Amino acid sequence: MSTSSTSLDQALALLRAGELVGIPTETVYGLAADAGNPEAIAKIFAAKGRPADHPVIVHIAGAEQLPDWATDIPAAAWQLAEAFWPGPLTLILPRKASTPLAVTGGQDSVGVRAPAHPLTHELLKQFRGGLAAPSANQFGHVSPTTAQHVRDEFDTATLQLVLDGGPCEVGVESTIVSLIGAPKLLRPGGVPREAIETLLGIELEHHQSASSAKIRASGLLDSHYSPRTPLLTGPLAVLRAEAVERSDAGQKVLLLSFAGTAPQGVSAAVLPDDPEQFARDIYATLRHYDRKGFAALLLESPPQTPAWLAVNDRLRRAAHQRL
CATH class of the missing domain: 3.40.50.11030 (Threonylcarbamoyl-AMP synthase, C-terminal domain)
Incomplete structure (x- = not known):
């Protein structure tokens, strides 16, 4: 893996200008935009064909940025962030008033994670904000785990730059845990359920659909991640x-x-x-x-x-x- 500082500078310039950039994470590649810019976020939804009420995850450099996006953060969130960030764990928390509803799908909750990929971690440190970054593919299609997969999904008019960070090490999306009310496992992923339960000393409720969880989150739709071949x-x-x-x-x-x-x-x-x-x-x-x-x-x-x-x-x- 080698990405020049020029590419990183180009990515930062595009993101600050409200444009989209393909970014590597340890889970899958993301289609990133400035999470504080509703117009930039709208470009993600348009490019993917993603329903406007389907929330996107905010990616941050580390736990110190959590209060920028969430409020009423419980002790369990800090425990989990300390243990598993940077890494493939998304926390669902109460939305801070300044967090755009475009990110949350109109809900009063927000999903936040700190990815572990060194290239994107450095990008986030330099960006100093949050990046909304769902998987970099057409909505419902198979998620991308290489830069070429992302290029196969979008033309250069839609996506000018994909940062190539090599193949993703985890290969499936992050674990999502809701900390609104009793802790709930919404989506299993790169952090094992058992590791979270051991840390918190509780058994997680597991909700496999948005209706049972009473919250919308990435990856909870019944049909998702599908190839076009049956x-x-x-x-x-x-x-x-x-x-x-x-x-x-x-x-x-x-x-x-x-x-x-x-x-x-x-x-x-x-x-x-x-x-x-x-x-x-x-x-x-x-x-x-x-x-x-x-x-x-x-x-x-x-x-x-x-x-x-x-x-x-x-x-x-x-x-x-x-x-």
Whole structure:
């Protein structure tokens, strides 16, 4: 990874001028704009085709900036920030009055995190404000984990600069914890649920939808992170039978499994059996095969264990059908 100081200076100039910049984080690449500038934030929503009531996360350099965006910050927030920031954890807190409603989707809550990627951390330190930065892709599509993925999504008229920070190390989005009322896990991600529960000494409520959580947050929609090719998930035996049926009907399909094998006449690809490697690879894998002309992608469901919680959450939302 090498990004010149000229690129960083260019990024700062664009952001201060109210323009968009693609930025790397340890989770996925973000489409960044000045979080204090509603007109700049509007450009994010227009570029992504994102609904205006869907909030975006404010990225900051560190916990010392929390009071710039949130109010009534509980002790648990400071504990979590000290333990996991910079890192893949987003905290939902009461919105400070000066925080633009464009960031919060009109809600009185705001999501804030301090990303760990060294390039973006330096950008944030020099910017001295917050950056609204949802994933740098069309709304609902597979998240980007390389700079090239971002360039594939947006033309240069929309996005003049993408800072190249190499492949993302985590590969799935941040864990989101709401600290409004009882602590709630809204989205599993790069920080394990168990680590948060151990630190706080409580069991987190887990809400998998905006309606049950009674709060809108990034990544809680039932359909999200999806390739354009139909994605089907389920047990391997069921997928193998589906693959044979579709192949016999003349469809070109791909079976992605931990074994990496498929019935005769069906294309095959192997999935890593380590949950961290799987998370790092899955979006790039889906993007790669989405361009190969398959009629369907059949992906073996991972184990339903705590280590696979974030991956299973993403696949549940990404799948067009679960068998």
